[in-house]
Amino acid sequence: MRARIAIALVLALVLAFPASAQDARDGAAAYMRGDFSAALESWRPLARKGDAEAQYGLAMLYAKGQGVDRNPARAVRWYRLAAGQGHGAAQFGLGRMYGKGEGVARDHGAAARWFRKAADQGVVLAQVNLGFMYDKGEGVPRDAGQAATWYRKAAGQGHLGAQYNLAAMYADGAGLAKDDAQAARWFRKAADQGDGAAHYALGEMYRLGRGVGQSNAEALRRYQKAAGLGEANAQLHLAFLYHKGRGVARDPARALKWYRLAADQGLAQAQYGLGAMYWNGAGVAKDYEKAVAWYRLAAGQGLAEAQYALGISYRLGISYRMSMGVKKKHAQAMKWFALAAGQGHKGARYVLGDIYLRQRQVTRGYWLMCAAANQGQPNAQYVLGLFYEGRHAILWPSREPAPVRPDHVRALMWYSLAVANGIREAASYREALAARIPAAQITEAETRARKWRPDPTACGARRAPAAAPRR
Incomplete structure (x- = not known):
């Protein structure tokens, strides 16, 4: 369920500027209305005089190339000066530059140290990024307990990603005692902020009755909400339900719609499902070429079912026009059967076994x-x-x-x-x-x-x- 937080940007933190000087306030106002040149003119002289807020603002401009040519090295210089004065947002910014290797050699250890300084001051993005680093063991020893601690701090401040990751840790029992009720609680908070993945996870909780009363109707509602928000796994789940008529009236046209949306996001299982719809002419006119094209995409991602289906299509000659003659068609079939069999696909193992027996390779x-x-x-x-x-x-x-x-x-x-x-x-x-x-x-x-x-x-x-x- 986890692994969804990326290193966050710092732009929102400009709102944290206190009114330490009129020029600094003028610079912040100019920044917020998109007048980066005016922000630069306000902040530069103050930064040179040692004003931490202005140094932080100047670092952002150089980091993003706003009002100036993008210059990560100068951004690091100004972040470091402000961070050295205890400026929390600048400490986070400097940690981010170390984490991405921009303007300075990539150093996850240094990134973690600066994130901690900022996190200790309550900077929410630093807290969630520090949690992520403990979660993955980047720059610090992997420590699920520490990850949960920092996710919880950020989640308490309303950070959507931290709420989701904390919920996933409760659901998995990773780093803290497994607690389905707490998992559902935090998934719900993230879902209430419009997160599709959280809606989908909550739907799974309702389907299984984990931490909430079992309700297929509520599960379906959550899947639909998540799918509408673009969550690929929810789109795939809905496609399957409509394809098989599980909990809903069987509707091949709707199944095709959701398979396509998930497939367009690169989900191998959806690409395979869409291929099967074209192969069988379910909800769409039968089209073997399109079926094989979708099977190939899924097979290329290592999906055994698609590899087997592709092998079958080549063996039957359905994809003859897309191969380069009979010899290559046979070789392609054998290639995909072998790949699927190597992953334990029982159908592919049977087909290859049959081929070996016909060749008198009995063992x-x-x-x-x-x-x-x-x-x-x-x-x-x-x-x-x-x-x-x-x-x-x-x-x-x-x-x-x-x-x-x-x-x-x-x-x-x-x-x-x-x-x-x-x-x-x-x-x-x-x-x-x-x-x-x-x-x-x-x-x-x-x-x-x-x-x-x-x-x-x-x-x-x-x-x-x-x-x-x-x-």
């Missing part, structure tokens, strides 16, 4: 099938039954030694699981095998099938190769 094929079967892939479960019954030697003759010994109990168990998952071909093999083995073995196989649960690590899943098989 490799077996391990891929075994991994997929133990993840619940029905066709792979059927194939495993064939292996344990010893039929692989007939179906896929090879000079390689058999990867497993015949085991009728295991064969019957895998046949039964495949049948239960809709593989009709396995039924005849199951019945034939059951007719010629002892009743005790049948009972044992049935017991194992009832107790079976998916296990992605079983059957030497790590042996399932990620490299594509030869042609």
Whole structure:
């Protein structure tokens, strides 16, 4: 939930100028109306005389290139002079320059030291940035407790990002005791300031009944609010709900709208979902080329489902016009299947296993099938039954030694699981095998099938190769 605060800007802090001198006030007024040249003329002589407020103002002008050519080195000089006099906003500004490496060599340790000086004076942006540095271990030892302390101080002053991060720490139990009620409280405060991510997080709290009374209606309202504010995860969530008809009437057109908005923000899962809508012609005219284009974007981000879908599209020849002939089409299919299989995608493992078996690379094929079967892939479960019954030697003759010994109990168990998952071909093999083995073995196989649960690590899943098989 966390990792959303960036190093903040300092412009808002100009409002903190006290009325120490009429010229300083004139400079602040000029700055606020956008007359940076007048601000420069007011502040420069005062800064040279040692006025900390004017030094801070001059530093801002040089840092942003307002009324003068941008000059980070001069900005650092003036920030340092004001910070040395205890000016809190200037201390924060100097810390920010160290953190970004502008006008001075990047030094997260120095940034943290200046942020602390400013934070101790109650400068809210320094507090939240110091919390972030403790959160990430930048310039200071990573310390979730310290991060929570500084987030809480900034959150108490109304800083939206600090409120969100503090809520996330309560929700995760990171750095402080897990407390869903406190998490919901701070998410709500951030949401009340119009933060889309906080609305989405609060929606999740309502959906799960964590820290608030469970309410699908309120969860949906929060998702809609967050999505309307541009929160990509909420847009994806809404797309899924409308696509599947979960808690709302199924509405492919609305699903398409939200998938597209989230996909345009680069969310891989949304890009894949949008591709599936085009592939299936749901809420939009069927368009395989657009489907493949969206699959490719998601696959390029490492999404296994999209890699598998892209492999299928190339294998079927749907994307022929976008490849450079049949050979490249086949190579592309194998590339994407292998990438998806390497991430543990059961469908891709089954497809690659099938290709290996057809090439008589029986051992490799077996391990891929075994991994997929133990993840619940029905066709792979059927194939495993064939292996344990010893039929692989007939179906896929090879000079390689058999990867497993015949085991009728295991064969019957895998046949039964495949049948239960809709593989009709396995039924005849199951019945034939059951007719010629002892009743005790049948009972044992049935017991194992009832107790079976998916296990992605079983059957030497790590042996399932990620490299594509030869042609």
